[in-house]
Amino acid sequence: MDHVLLRARWCALFALVLTSCASAEVRNARPEERRRIIEAFGPLLYAAHGSQIERCRVDTAVIDEPTYNVWMIGLPDAPCDLALLVTASAIAQLTPRALQTLLAHEFGHVYRQHAIGRARAREILSARTGSGQRSVLRTSHEQFTPEEEVQADEAAAHLLTVAWRTNVGCLGTADVYEDIARDRTLWGAWLSRHPLPERRVGALVNTCERERRRLR
Numbered sequence: 001m002d003h004v005l006l007r008a009r010w011c012a013l014f015a016l017v018l019t020s021c022a023s024a025e026v027r028n029a030r031p032e033e034r035r036r037i038i039e040a041f042g043p044l045l046y047a048a049h050g051s052q053i054e055r056c057r058v059d060t061a062v063i064d065e066p067t068y069n070v071w072m073i074g075l076p077d078a079p080c081d082l083a084l085l086v087t088a089s090a091i092a093q094l095t096p097r098a099l100q101t102l103l104a105h106e107f108g109h110v111y112r113q114h115a116i117g118r119a120r121a122r123e124i125l126s127a128r129t130g131s132g133q134r135s136v137l138r139t140s141h142e143q144f145t146p147e148e149e150v151q152a153d154e155a156a157a158h159l160l161t162v163a164w165r166t167n168v169g170c171l172g173t174a175d176v177y178e179d180i181a182r183d184r185t186l187w188g189a190w191l192s193r194h195p196l197p198e199r200r201v202g203a204l205v206n207t208c209e210r211e212r213r214r215l216r
């Protein structure tokens with residue numbers, strides 16, 4: 001696809017979650033980048049959809065930004081079609097497990113069908129006409145509610161445990177969150193739309209243990 005068209009398509013998909021979309025370099029994943037994404041994300045997709053994944057279309061693009069970030073949305077009217085946007089730095093520099101952690105969390109939002117982007121803007125708009133939903137009003141279109149973040153962590157813990165058949169991958173997520181808490185360089189944009197990682201570790205470790213017990 002033509003470069004300008006490609007950017008226009010991805011910016012339309014993610015317009016409300018990408019503040020710098022107009023100037024961002026969005027491009028197709030190179031073969032090596034594609035391989036890393038598939039290695040990290042394939043097992044999660046399989047954990048969610050099993051043999052149905054043959055029917056899932058995962059559109060992937062890379063954004064050339066020197067930060068670590070991942071965005072994911074479920075495409076409407078197709079139960080497992082996804083659009084996935086990853087920063088080049090996240091693919092090139094994160095360990096496979098850290099990349100899988102980020103993908104698992106974002107996939108957790110999709111898995112739990114949290115509204116994002118345009119759908120989220122509509123949700124906020126409709127909350128304005130209702131009453132007693134001011135907490136929704138305060139939610140930026142870029143951010144999920146704290147409750148949704150917990151749900152996404154739980155879904156990620158479930159998918160990672162199914163994918164790994166042990167809770168090693170799940171507990172690895174807690175390690176990644178601790179690493180982020182220790183060195184926030186390059187995580188600014190990601191942190192701006194997520195709860196502090198150090199506050200998520202305790203609950204996550206408990207969830208990993210619960211998921212391990214559910215395995216058999």
Ligand SMILES: [Zn+2]
Pocket residue numbers: 105106109144149152193194
């Ligand atoms: Zn989240």
